[in-house]
Amino acid sequence: MSCVADLSQTQEYLSFRSSVPSRRIVVDSDNSKGWRLYDCGPKKVTCPLICLPPVSGTADIFYKQALALSAKGIRVICAEAPAYWNVREWCEGFKKLLDYLELDRVHIFGCSLGGYLAQKFAEYTVNCPRVSSLILCNTFTDTCIFNNHDSAAIFWILPALVLKRMIMGNFSSGKVDPEMIEAIDFMVERLESLSQTELASRLTLNCLKGYVEAHKLSNVPITIIDVFDECALSSSVREELYKCYPHAKLAHLKSGGNFPYLSRSGEVNLHLQIHLRQFDNTAYSAADRPLVNRTRT
Structure with missing residues (x-):
């Protein structure tokens, strides 16, 4: 029997779950496959921020972003995909989801696998x-860093317990503070809620041979949020991401581990706001704010 994480018992999380309904949206012909969503903030905003989780995460891991940013007039959609077994299939499903939600354009906050898929969708x-x-x-731009291309073909037959142990092997880190411990415990709890099919499909996407053609994204505004302490991805992976996007803005956190959106939510939320602010007063604003004239006499 798994333990209950402290974060899932906080007033903040319970408020999120009680005030923001969970939606299941089917966009494929297979009715057993549905996207899970939490949609916060003004619905009139048609270019929202969409948050995509890592392999171990569910849509609600972004509850701290959803509550804080929606309180400032920003529409935030936390999204969790059903089982897709290759990147193209995932991209087609995500595109259908945006069409269903009548969203022509979106901003994407992607973490680890979510960040890789966000780049591939762009x-x-x-x-x-x-x-x-x-x-x-x-996040990363090339799945070769996992050295698991051959294993990707057999994830679908491995028991859920084996898959969970593979993922949890990346959770531990050297020095962790109470906030990071709480974040890890919460992510373990979320991981326990995922089915064998969900885990297997995500690990397959994570390890199938593939890379981002970063030159195609040269006109996309990008902010990279990284932590300086130990996390699952090495410094060489981080440097490769920087090389791929020399135009990107860098937002560095001194610490935060693998899940800074939970352990350092205040800092992450600030960087998200700064990034989105450049779109205020445009057709691609993620916030419902009155247009203002910024020129001064």
Whole structure:
């Protein structure tokens, strides 16, 4: 029997779950596959911020972003995909989801696998852009870093317990503070809620041979949020991401581990606001704010 994480018992999380309904949206012909969403903030905003989780995460891991940013008039959609077994299939499903929600363009905050898929979707829709900007957190551009291309073909038959142990092997880190411990415990609890099919499909996406054609994203505004302490991705992976996007803005956190959106939510939320502010007073604003004349006499 798994333990209950402290974060899932906080007033903040309980308030989120009681005030923001969970939606299940089916966009594929297979009715058993549905996207899970939490949609916060003004619905009149048509270019919202969409948050995509890592392998171990569910949509509600972004509750701190959803509550804080929606309180400032920003529309935030936390999204969790059903089982897709290759990147193109995932991109097609995500595009159908945006069509269903009547969203022509979106900003995407992607973490780890979510960040990789966000980049691939921007690449996939490059000829008819659907991504206004990207915020990438602890992510990568090439799946070769996992050295698991051959294993990707057998994840679908491995028991859930084996898959969970593989993922949890990346959770531990050297020095952790109470906030980071709470974040890890919460993510373990979320991981326990995922089915074998969900885990297997995510690990397959994570390890199938693939890379981002970063040159196709040269016109996409990008902010990279990284932590300086130990996390699952090495410094060489981080440097490769920087090389791919020399135009990106860098937002560095001194610490935060693998899940800074939980352990350092205040800092992450600030960087998200700063990134989105450049779109105020445009057709791609993520916030419902009155247009203002910024010129001064």
